[in-house]
Amino acid sequence: MSSKPRTLYEKIWDAHVVERRDDGTCLIYIDRHLIHEVTSPQAFEALRVAGRKLRRPDLSLAVPDHNLPTTPRVDAEGRRMPITDPESAGQLAALERNAPEFGVRYIDATAIEQGIVHVVGPEQGFSLPGATIVCGDSHTAAHGGIGALAFGIGTSEIEHVMATQTLLLAPSKTMEVRVEGRLGAGVTPKDVILHIIGVIGAAGGTGYVIEYTGNVFREMSVEGRLTVCNMSIEGGARAGLIAPDEATFAYLKGRPMAPSGDEWGKAVAWWRTLATDAGAAYDRTVAIDAAEIAPCLTWGTSPEDVVPITGTVPEPTSFADPSKQVAAQKSLDYMGLTPGTRMEDIPVENVFIGSCTNSRIEDLRAAAAIARGRKVAANIRQALVVPGSGLVKRQAEEEGLDRVFIDAGFEWREPGCSMCLAMNPDKVPPGERCASTSNRNFVGRQGPGARTHLLSPAMAAAAAVTGHLADVRSLEPVGADA
Amino acid sequence: MKPVHEIQGRAYPLGLKNVDTDVIIPAHYLKTITRKGLGRGAFETIRAQPGNVFDDAEYRGANILIAGDNFGCGSSREHAAWALDDMGVEAVIAPSFSDIFSGNAFKNGILTVVLPQAAVDRLLEVAKTHSISIDLEHQSVTTPFQDRFTFEIDAFRRHCLLNGLDEIGMTLARDAAITAFETSMAAERSWL
Numbered sequence: 295m296s297s298k299p300r301t302l303y304e305k306i307w308d309a310h311v312v313e314r315r316d317d318g319t320c321l322i323y324i325d326r327h328l329i330h331e332v333t334s335p336q337a338f339e340a341l342r343v344a345g346r347k348l349r350r351p352d353l354s355l356a357v358p359d360h361n362l363p364t365t366p367r368v369d370a371e372g373r374r375m376p377i378t379d380p381e382s383a384g385q386l387a388a389l390e391r392n393a394p395e396f397g398v399r400y401i402d403a404t405a406i407e408q409g410i411v412h413v414v415g416p417e418q419g420f421s422l423p424g425a426t427i428v429c430g431d432s433h434t435a436a437h438g439g440i441g442a443l444a445f446g447i448g449t450s451e452i453e454h455v456m457a458t459q460t461l462l463l464a465p466s467k468t469m470e471v472r473v474e475g476r477l478g479a480g481v482t483p484k485d486v487i488l489h490i491i492g493v494i495g496a497a498g499g500t501g502y503v504i505e506y507t508g509n510v511f512r513e514m515s516v517e518g519r520l521t522v523c524n525m526s527i528e529g530g531a532r533a534g535l536i537a538p539d540e541a542t543f544a545y546l547k548g549r550p551m552a553p554s555g556d557e558w559g560k561a562v563a564w565w566r567t568l569a570t571d572a573g574a575a576y577d578r579t580v581a582i583d584a585a586e587i588a589p590c591l592t593w594g595t596s597p598e599d600v601v602p603i604t605g606t607v608p609e610p611t612s613f614a615d616p617s618k619q620v621a622a623q624k625s626l627d628y629m630g631l632t633p634g635t636r637m638e639d640i641p642v643e644n645v646f647i648g649s650c651t652n653s654r655i656e657d658l659r660a661a662a663a664i665a666r667g668r669k670v671a672a673n674i675r676q677a678l679v680v681p682g683s684g685l686v687k688r689q690a691e692e693e694g695l696d697r698v699f700i701d702a703g704f705e706w707r708e709p710g711c712s713m714c715l716a717m718n719p720d721k722v723p724p725g726e727r728c729a730s731t732s733n734r735n736f737v738g739r740q741g742p743g744a745r746t747h748l749l750s751p752a753m754a755a756a757a758a759v760t761g762h763l764a765d766v767r768s769l770e771p772v773g774a775d776a
Numbered sequence: 777m778k779p780v781h782e783i784q785g786r787a788y789p790l791g792l793k794n795v796d797t798d799v800i801i802p803a804h805y806l807k808t809i810t811r812k813g814l815g816r817g818a819f820e821t822i823r824a825q826p827g828n829v830f831d832d833a834e835y836r837g838a839n840i841l842i843a844g845d846n847f848g849c850g851s852s853r854e855h856a857a858w859a860l861d862d863m864g865v866e867a868v869i870a871p872s873f874s875d876i877f878s879g880n881a882f883k884n885g886i887l888t889v890v891l892p893q894a895a896v897d898r899l900l901e902v903a904k905t906h907s908i909s910i911d912l913e914h915q916s917v918t919t920p921f922q923d924r925f926t927f928e929i930d931a932f933r934r935h936c937l938l939n940g941l942d943e944i945g946m947t948l949a950r951d952a953a954i955t956a957f958e959t960s961m962a963a964e965r966s967w968l
Contacts, residue, residue: 309965312950312953312954312957313950313953315932317930317931317932319930319932321947321950321953321954323954323957323958323961325968332806332807332853333806333852333853333854335809335810336809336810336811336854339809339810344944346944349954353968360806361807379807381807381808382807384807384809385807385809388809422967422968425968430852430854431851431852432850432851432852432876434852445876446851446852446876447852447876447879448852448853448854448857448876448879448880448883449811449854449880450854450880450883450884450943451879451880451883453944454943454944454947457944457947457948458944458947458948458950458954459954459958460947460950460954462932462943462947464930466875496794496846496849497794497845497846497849497872497874500846500872500873500874500875501875527850527876530846530849530874530875532875532876553967557966557967558967560966560967561965561967564965596794596796617793617844617845618793620792621792621793621794624792715798715803716802716803716804717803717804717806717807734796734798734850734851736796736798736799736850737796737798737799737821738798738799738802738820738821739798739803742802742821
């Protein structure tokens with residue numbers, strides 16, 4: 295045992311080293327592998343061709359999410375409805391074939407437990423603190439919210455994990471992002487992470503694993519922490535972490551795949567040892583005053599293009615970096631925006647509440663609190679609410695949130711990745727604008743020519759009921775009985 | 777995987793920073809269940825613009841791509857590397873790459889070369905009219921004008937690329953160490 299103070303990241307890393315090479319690269323054991331239909335077919339196929347098996351199918355869990363339409367999946371007689379897009383249907387069929395062939399637990403598209411893979415993992419207690427978790431999806435970073443070292447991998451790495459349950463990795467540098475103080479009114483976990491990305495930049499975390507520290511994260515709900523860690527990759531960091539604490543344990547206890555009985559006690563005892571030691575050093579620290587964070591959103595086509603809702607579209611010449619000036623001008627051309635325009639004066643035609651970033655029950659409650667007693671504005675063409683899993687959907691329905699949304703004029707959909715990325719029928723039409731709770735505002739992300747503004751669930755609901763980007767603080771809650 | 781030594785040829789002088797994976801290969805091309813054929817969807821949004829470098833006859837058949845900071849940011853989709861491979865790109869030169877993309881590129885035998893912005897700017901200029909040359913053995917990029925820029929690369933990756941090694945096969949050979957780890961983990965962290 296080393297007596298040198300260590301960070302949370304270093305402790306998890308050290309606990310998973312199978313072999314350390316002379317150059318510092320380590321063979322790292324992977325505790326949990328999440329699989330979905332988009333990035334896995336070529337890995338399964340390569341295993342099949344090589345005559346290889348999954349080393350530990352018991353540590354893997356598969357669920358389809360990206361391609362699934364969010365319209366009803368079974369008809370009135372309970373029969374499964376076919377997916378009309380033949381390529382989407384083909385990817386789903388491949389996963390349905392591959393999972394049993396290789397002995398992987400599979401959550402069917404029509405099961406109540408189905409959902410977005412990053413919602414399902416923590417919800418089922420499959421994702422655990424101190425574990426190494428991988429998935430062929432960059433938003434795997436989300437699971438860091440419960441104190442797991444979780445990161446996205448490519449398909450060759452998926453194949454490597456399947457065959458060996460390990461990955462060959464070089465240790466990352468560590469970055470502490472410390473947010474202390476009191477968050478202002480209307481400021482949600484989404485605003486916190488957007489603000490952070492605005493500060494560090496889209497490449498600021500490249501080569502680092504971020505640990506989020508400070509009272510803001512200690513006081514944040516576990517679901518909020520999942521939202522923050524989810525977007526670590528948008529700041530360039532492959533993973534983000536928050537130390538597991540009593541809130542984490544309370545969140546996980548009793549989940550179907552979480553340890554139980556004596557095993558639970560043993561697990562919690564180990565999880566309690568994981569927090570960063572006093573005196574441990576990070577390679578870089580970024581300190582942010584919570585009071586400086588406003589409800590915010592993006593104006594451009596990089597997640598670093600963040601501005602407070604009370605702000606204006608920036609002048610490209612306001613950026614010091616010449617290449618950023620060029621990028622900003624391209625962004626504005628694509629987004630159809632003029633510098634100096636007040637963000638609140640920008641009308642939207644589409645609203646999307648969902649994605650692995652913001653589709654959990656607290657997100658839906660926050661959006662419903664704004665939608666309650668109001669109507670979706672006349673200029674809105676699509677306003678989708680897409681729960682992150684069947685279980686989130688059921689919980690929301692038990693709380694009557696579905697009625698709140700439907701009465702306001704939103705569409706209440708089946709769980710999946712939906713309008714976050716243009717892989718299923720939910721798309722933003724070319725040239726149209728979307729207030730979206732998802733994680734990427736890249737060119738074409740929500741559909742060819744789609745214009746994305748990333749924001750919180752409450753701000754998305756505010757945009758829906760006003761018809762333009764709006765400051766959630768200007769909307770008083772309407773009575774619950776309205 | 778075929779070994780990588782020298783890569784010589786014309787380069788697409790793209791130059792943009794934050795070229796994300798949705799730009800390299802849009803999501804609607806991810807529905808394939810094979811690794812082949814993605815070149816047709818590569819850089820679709822850029823190719824929709826008149827005068828883009830990818831459809832410029834000057835760069836037809838280029839096997840190198842030169843870009844700005846943070847190339848390959850965004851998703852983990854290896855389809856980005858497969859798309860580059862399918863369009864014949866063997867190396868990408870940029871001031872920085874996203875971590876996931878550079879790993880994916882490496883696994884597909886695509887060399888990612890990190891050079892300072894000033895060197896990248898010079899290469900962007902040369903690439904408009906002349907070929908450039910990358911030598912992995914000597915970790916250098918050269919031009920017909922006697923420019924020579926050296927680059928750093930992870931020693932393990934360099935070794936694998938030079939020898940065309942299959943990483944899975946190498947790790948499977950470490951089976952005893954993995955089994956030993958699993959045995960101790962089953963005792964210490966039995967809840968997993």
